[in-house]
Amino acid sequence: MSKPLRLAIFDVDGTLVDSQGDIVAAMAAAFAAVEAPLPSRAEILSIVGLSLDVAMTVLAPARPAGDHKIMVEAYKDAYMRLRAEVGVAQSSPLYPGALDILRRLHGEPEILLGVATGKSKRGLDKLIAGHGLDGLFITQQVADFHPSKPHPSMIHQAMADAGVGPEATVMIGDTSFDMDMAAAAGVTGIGVTWGYHGADRLTAATHLVESYTALPPLLEQIWSIPA
Structure with a gap:
């Protein structure tokens, strides 16, 4: 049976x-894309697991929705670039x-x-x-x-x-x-x-x-x- x-x-x-190294680095690129101050490493890691659109609203609640969309795309681009540079196993x-x-x-x-x-x-x-x-x-x-x-x-x-x-x-x-x-x-x-x-x-x-x-x-x- x-x-x-x-x-x-x-x-x-x-x-x-x-993947915390690439997450923090990609988030730095996201905030730089809208010239916003970068949250602390602890704040960034606290939102890991949320979908990116939600994560950006949590980390940058005062920014307009248009900025959040720019940040999401900048994050994705940076993350993929970082992973391509060193490979998945290291990234x-x-x-x-x-x-x-x-x-x-x-x-x-x-x-x-x-x-x-x-x-x-x-x-x-x-x-x-x-x-x-x-x-x-x-x-x-x-x-x-x-x-x-x-x-x-x-x-x-x-x-x-x-x-x-x-x-x-x-x-x-x-x-x-x-x-x-x-x-x-x-x-x-x-x-x-x-x-x-x-x-x-x-x-x-x-x-x-x-x-x-x-x-x-x-x-x-x-x-x-x-x-």
Whole structure:
């Protein structure tokens, strides 16, 4: 008798990859494009996970909507340029243990993997190709087609793609936006502590993990899947 399907959805920036260097540099280009003062590094990293249009309104609330559009395009152009200069592996390196865990979970026939990210489809496609992650994720939810996190739309669509319900789904992410999105969708939120929001902000998480090695036993506990 086959085991029921399970779905593990991963955030990307701050969860699977550490892209903070390029994020801060691209944001500097965005603010320079409208001659606005650059927020602090901590302020910039605090909005990682939000869709860019929302992030710009949070970071520069006094700027007009036209400036926000210019900033979004300047950010995208700078980010893609920076990544092209050094390559994906150096620009957005995987966190230690991330690739091993993805491959291990993908090897379990009852576990399906997905992504829910504030990145664009273009950005996610390049990252997946650059790290050789092709074929691992059966559902890929990006900012192009959904409201910004923490709206639960991404998780709802991921579950529809996978054919599973909330009780069989976990959302793994590093920000409060990820955990609030999980709570809004009625799924288990697993907060990781190595990303861009501290554990004190992950109050909506059902569980916290401090390393990727802690993830398989936690999923075993949640789903009762033999290790």
